[in-house]
Amino acid sequence: MRLTIASGVSAFTAALLLSPLFQGGGWFWTSLGAVLAVVAAGLLSSRLSLPAWAAPLVGLAATWMYMTAVFASEEAWALVVPTKGSVLELARLLGVGWADIQRFAAPVPETEGITLLTAGGVAIIAITVDLLAARVRRAALSGLPLLALATVPATILTEPISWWAFIVAALGFVSLLIADGRERVGHWGRAVLVRRTRQAAPAASATSGSGGSADTTAMRLSGKRIGFAAILLAVLLPAALPAMEPVSFFTFGVGGRGSGPGNSISIANPIASLKGQLDLPERRVVLTYSNDDQKPHYLRIYALDTFDGQQFGMTQPKGAPQNRTENGPLPEPPGLGPEVKVNNVVSNIQISDEIEQLQFLPLPYPPREIRVDGDWRADVDTLMVFSTREEAAGIQYDVSTSEPEPTADLLDSLDGIRPEVDRRFLALPGDLPPEVGDLATKITADAKTTYDAALKLQEFFTKPGNFQYDLRTQGHSGSALRDFLIRDRVGYCEQFASAMAVLARMVGIPSRVAIGYTGGVQTGDRWEVGTNDSHSWPELYFEGVGWLPFEPTPSGAAGQGSARVPAYAQPRPTATPGTSSTPTPGASSSSADEPQNPATRRNPREVDREGTVATGILPPDDSMPLIGKIGIGAAALLLVLLIPAGLRLITRNRRVRSLGWKVSQPADELTARMVSGRDQLTVAAAWAELDDVLYDYGMAREPSETPRALARRLIQQYEFDAGSAAAVTAIASAVERVLFARDPGRIEPMSKDLRKVRQALAITVSRGRRVRAVLLPPSTLRRLRMLGERLLDGFDLLETIRLRRTAAQKG
Incomplete structure (x- = not known):
């Protein structure tokens, strides 16, 4: 039962x-x-x-x-x-x-x-x-x-x-x-449940021997100690241990194949989240940011790189320990060469507390360095920054970016260079409708370069009258893609971004779909981004420049109002006679306006000899260095270890103060009772302090020793001098008088006597024992252990009450 x-x-x-x-x-x-x-x-x-x-x-x-x-x-x-x-x-x-x-x-x-x-x-x-x-x-x-x-x-x-x-x-x-x-x-017999005390042990043993009952108290107490200690260690030990990194042959992924639960996070469907935020009836603030160029920037969260014929998906990102944001600069942006002019910007981003289950950081692309609290890591291929332990809600962080600003001439000059990217950015399923491929060929038929083909694809969507922006769509499938491109031509940013990415792959341009937020609206000195700024856009890859965003979604009142077309993706200006479209070598070789030799161009990540950070890099971290954090941790650990010593010191000071009380001759019966009570407190404090001193020095008092016998043993065993012998004898005499005499008489202050006894005992033990008695007093540890035993006695009491009730019912 x-x-x-x-x-x-x-x-x-x-x-x-x-x-x-x-x-x-x-x-x-x-x-x-x-x-x-x-x-x-x-x-x-x-x-x-x-x-x-x-x-x-x-x-x-x-x-x-x-x-x-x-x-x-x-x-x-x-x-x-x-x-x-x-x-x-x-x-x-x-x-x-x-x-x-x-x-x-x-x-x-x-x-x-x-x-x-x-x-x-x-x-x-x-x-x-x-x-x-x-x-x-x-x-x-x-x-x-x-x-x-x-x-x-x-x-x-x-x-x-x-x-x-x-x-x-x-x-x-x-x-x-x-x-x-x-x-x-x-x-084996009826269990005798008694409290675990020295006085009850013989009785329990006798009962067990005569009546055939088993005293299970010690066994059950040991089992409880093991169980409670295991639970306590299971709760406290993980908090004290550092996080363990996976071995190199175990992939660190976000819900990736082969990754354990501790190294994975769940990723909400980016497409569903995007549509849900755009469908909200009222605008809600998602984040705010400020930057040093006072311009709006797209903030990317996800990079979707796989297309299954129905919609784009995301390969699980991987973040190695060396790619933690706290380790300094992030991995180099894929494909970004030294000939490209870059805009170095430092931004401060504050995420709203209302964001839920977001473990990716919204960032301008490409991020170069991030200063954020927590274990955040960068995926090498996409530079998405994610965490398996943290959430983005309510955090604030600084990010340094180097946004490429290529010219049309430079992009034209890159035509014919084979893109060195993963083949997944060009992969397409074999069952796509043939009409989609024919449309891609038709749109780019007159393109002279790869960059020109990208512009024509974007223009196909943004040309007035071709497409309409509407959140009511027909879903995701191969036929839905065909209907969107050829028949209906109605959709929202996700359809425009996905369709352009698919068409780009069909003409040999690596592409992916980004999901995040547009630049928002400026309020004071910060930019405010709301749920209505949720957006999706395609990113196309050009070897030597890297990934560049394009904007096929109609802007203005007919579409995504905060969407903007990058300068390099603007329609080409009409050529006039006498102008040359031949690119000038080195015209866009650095972030400065004047040309520089690529061999002598300064790396934007480089730190100069004086320790200052190059333009666009985050300012030096004013936070506490590692050695300071280690020192604080060591000090905190030392304080924890000194808790028993502090408790012992407090107890001793309280007792010593009571030992200094002076008692005058009582004038009446009421005063006599008060004096008697104070005498008992004084003697009890002296006896308890003497008992703790003996226990700390390894001279514990035997349970059967009377105060007089204890004083005699200490005098003889440790060869006390006359003063110390008189002091311990006075303490023992006072204890016996309070315990057994009808009228204990006058009790003198015993602080001096106790001090003499403590000094006499200290010189008889080693220095290590004295240090331990001060820093890690065994008497305090004994009290903590006794407290745990009293808790276990409480469980025993409940069980005893239950057995007594059962016995009464049987009777």
């Missing part, structure tokens, strides 16, 4: 780990009722002495009746007896609940279907635990189904399991193990 109840308790405490998955608490009470039904079924099985295989069947029947009463009582007979209608109703709710789980992200709303699935799953776990612990008597093995229940939130949620829920669940499992141990020991 005890194991059945303990099994239910452990199953329900483990179910508390599911709380972060739900928005409300209705599942809690429904699951509690399901566990109680299983416990009631288990008690009935034990009462009827049913075989082990029959108990789970009774538990399933009880769970079925409970679910019927809660979710399908109107179709049941007498509210609880299942009928055909109630079975169909439960089946319908199960289907609805399964569909809801696939549709919602955690924390999920508490629909009837989801609550039914949760309560049923908890009940099945409870039945399994009862079978293993109470029927098969394998309590330790019952931890496996409990662990399976705990893995549900661990695999779904990005945040770690809350410490309080873990402690409650672990205590539930420990209680099951304790109950199983008591059942096993109880087969």
Whole structure:
């Protein structure tokens, strides 16, 4: 019976780990009722002495009746007896609940279907635990189904399991193990539950020897200590240990293949998030930023590089430890050569607190260096900056960027250079409608260079009358792409960006789709970006320049109002006679206006000899250096280690102050009582301080020693001089008079006597023992240990009360 109840308790405490998955608490009470039904079924099985295989069947029947009463009582007979209608109703709710789980992200709303699935799953776990612990008597093995229940939130949620829920669940499992141990020991005789004291030990031993009972106190106390210590270490130790990095042959990814749960995060569907923000009825501020060029900049979050024929997706980014933002400059922007003029900008970005589940940083492209708190890493291929441990909500960070500003002549001169990028940026499925390929060929038929082809693709979308901007779209599929390009020509930024990226790949230009925010609107000295600024745009790759954004989405009142076309993507100016379009070598070789030789061009990441940062680089970090942080950590650790010494010092000072009280001759009976009480406090303080001094120096007093015997032993064993001998004798005499004399007489202040005894004892021990007595006093550690034992005695008291009630009922 005890194991059945303990099994239910452990199953329900483990179910508390599911709380972060739900928005409300209705599942809690429904699951509690399901566990109680299983416990009631288990008690009935034990009462009827049913075989082990029959108990789970009774538990399933009880769970079925409970679910019927809660979710399908109107179709049941007498509210609880299942009928055909109630079975169909439960089946319908199960289907609805399964569909809801696939549709919602955690924390999920508490629909009837989801609550039914949760309560049923908890009940099945409870039945399994009862079978293993109470029927098969394998309590330790019952931890496996409990662990399976705990893995549900661990695999779904990005945040770690809350410490309080873990402690409650672990205590539930420990209680099951304790109950199983008591059942096993109880087969040898009646368990005698007494407090663990030296006085009770002989009596318990005698009882065990005469009556055949087993004293299990020490065994149970040891088991509890192990269980509680394991739980405490499991909670505190991970917080003290540094984060471990994966070995090189384990990929560090964001939900990538082969990456463990600790190295992965969930990525919300960027397309769905984009459409959801654009559909919001009112504008909400997402972030604000300021920069040193006072110009708006696109802020990219995701770079989608794979196309499956229906929509673009994202390859899981990888961030090695050396690519942490705290390590300095990020990896070089892919394809960016020294001949390109760059605009070095430093921006300060503040993310709104209302952003949820965002583990990527909105950044201008390409970021060169980022100063942000937390473990943020850069993907080498795309320069997306993400984290597996942090969230972007509410954080503020500085980012330095080098935005390329190529000229049309430079881009024309790059024609014919083979792009050195991954082939995935050119990959297309083989089942695309042939009309799409024909359209790409037709649009770029007159293009003289690759750059000219990109301009013609962009112009195809932005030319007045060709396309209309509308959030009402036909979805994603190969036919939807064909209809958008050829027939309907109505869509929003995601359709425009994806369609241009697909057409670019068809004509041999590497492309990808970026999702983030446009520059927003300026408010004071900062730019304010709202949900209506959510945007998607294509990025095309040119060897020697790298990735460049283009803007095919119609701007102004007919489309994305805050979208802007980059200067290099503007329509070509009409050529006039006498002008030359031949590019001048070195005309755009640096961020300065004057040309420079590429061989002597200064790297924008370079730090000069004086330690100042080159133009556009983040200013020096004024934060505390690493050695300072190490020093603060060491000081904090030292303070923690000195806590026992501080407690000992406080206790000693309090006692010494009481030892200095001077007591005058009492004038009446009331004053005499007050004097007597103060005498007792003074003597008690002196005796307690002497006891702690002896324990700190390794000279602990024997339990059977009287004060007079202790004084005699100290004088003889440690050869006290006359003054020290008189002092310890005076303390012992005062203690005996207070304890045994009807009228103890006048008690003199004992601070001097105690000081003499402490000095006499200190010279008899080694220096190491004296240092330990000051820095890590054993007497204080003994009190902490005794406090833990009193907590364990509290558990024993509860068990004792329970056994007494059981014995009374039997009597």
